[in-house]
Structure formats: C-alpha cells, structure tokens
Amino acid sequence: MALEIERKFLVEGEFKSKAYSCSHIKQGYILSSGGRTVRIRIRDDKGYVTIKGPSNADGLTRYEWEKEIPLNEAEELMLLCEPGIIDKHRYLVRSGKHTFEVDEFHADNDGLVMAEVELASEDETFLKPDFIGKEVTGDRRYYNGHLRLFPYSIWKAQKEQ
Numbered sequence: 001m002a003l004e005i006e007r008k009f010l011v012e013g014e015f016k017s018k019a020y021s022c023s024h025i026k027q028g029y030i031l032s033s034g035g036r037t038v039r040i041r042i043r044d045d046k047g048y049v050t051i052k053g054p055s056n057a058d059g060l061t062r063y064e065w066e067k068e069i070p071l072n073e074a075e076e077l078m079l080l081c082e083p084g085i086i087d088k089h090r091y092l093v094r095s096g097k098h099t100f101e102v103d104e105f106h107a108d109n110d111g112l113v114m115a116e117v118e119l120a121s122e123d124e125t126f127l128k129p130d131f132i133g134k135e136v137t138g139d140r141r142y143y144n145g146h147l148r149l150f151p152y153s154i155w156k157a158q159k160e161q
Helices: 071-078 152-160
Strands: 003-011 021-033 036-043 046-052 061-069 086-095 098-105 113-118 132-135
Touching (some): 061 071
Antiparallel strands (some): 021 036, 021 086, 086 098
C-alpha cells in the first residue's frame, strides 16, 4: 500500500527566489466524502487521477494512489467534477535532503500560501526553510477538498472580524 506522510505549514515571507521549479495546477474532485477523495489534476500539460483514503488521527498519514493519464482525458474528467476547482501555482524549494512544495492559491483561495513536505516516516526530521510559518497538519480547513467548498476568502474574512 502506498502511504503519503506529509506535514503542512503556512508560508510567511519570500520563497519564490528559492524555487527551482514552478507549475500551474488545476484540480477537481469527482468524489470527496468521509476523508476519501478521487481527484483529477491538470499540471501544466499533464493529467493525473489520484485516489486518497482518510487521514490518520493526527492528519500526517493517508493512503494515496496516483496515475498519469492523457491530458485530453483529464480535461474530459474535469467536466464530471463536483463544484469548486482548485487553482494554484506550485513552487518546489529544496531544504536539506527534502523538497518543500509551496502552493500559492488563486481565485476564491487567493492569499493562501501553504508548504508541504513529504516524509519517509512520521518522526523523520527535516530542515525548515526560513519562510515556514505555523504548522497546519491535520487542520482540515487547509485540505484542498475543503478549500474548494469553503474557500479561504470566506473563512479568512470571518477570522479577521
């Protein structure tokens, strides 16, 4: 079984000058219920289908299966997705032996910037870049599946009141 172990953080400060790669991602969800998702992603000129299981109690680990599919098939499957498309740019930043994926969200999630690091084990140590802020691992508000239904622009405004 393929397990994904990752930690999520809010980003504070400049990160783009440290990135070695940038790609544009649009993703939709055919199914998103009970912590399980079937996601369609278009990353630049490639398509992917991903199936994820529910996270463990602390939100660090979950089953993940992903397969590349032809771009035209991904575009067709996007038409079947539930309402709410995630639109973001992803920057890759090396830090020690790890790579942080920094997502800068657009549209209804504009203003949200998060970083994720994938780990080999839940207790693996890693070097945090200087732009890493508060950890939000396990906070479901920051899951992409949640952001499509309850965009950052809505709850950020409520939080600031």
